[in-house]
Amino acid sequence: MTSGEFPRAFFLRPTVEVAKDLIGAWIARRQGDAWYGGRIVETEAYLGAADRAAHSWAGRRTPRNEPMYMEGGHLYVFMVYGMHHCANVVTRDPEIAEAVLLRAAEGPPGTPAGLLSGPAKLCSHLGITSAYSGRDLLAGDDLRLLRGILAPPELAMTPRIGVDYAGEAKSWLLRFIDLNSPAISGPRRLNSAAKILISE
DNA sequence: CACATGATCGCCT
């Protein structure tokens, strides 16, 4: 696995592929001269108009989710529960409103365990707010995604978290985790219903 | 560990 920035084409691929391949990638945030961040260990795919759990379900298009309709590689950040933010990487071509939710990352050694374990905690501690919604990840200079430099992770897939309202889509296996990471969100969320190993 | 609850407000119907 090589290191460095992802090219635009990476984000234009099928959303599930992007969600898988972002496991093991790094998210980096600049604060002055220093960079902070972590290794992404948990993502979820949101599949646009056909996906009842997605904000773009049934073609919904509002000021809030407008970034989902942008070209892959942009950021879609929204607020939930009036107090938390969630960050998504938009995928595919313009007008195809799909995205990958960044759910958890592992901080460098020495950082408190669980600091980035959860979509809202990740945003909070990396300072990602609604101000970043609609931004192009390939254009900014203070928030970047970088290819992983470690061995490819062992992946598992499970249903997504917190989408019980989504009918049939709630059981779709669109959550991807690094099996060996201690930083997965929630209380050892593996043992619930469906879990499948993926052979890389 | 599993589950339940409250906080809190922007966004959409």
Place this chain on the structure above:
DNA sequence: GGCGATCATGTGG
């Protein structure tokens, strides 16, 4: 008006 792509805390087993 109602409802979350969450989290911290509290209870009980």
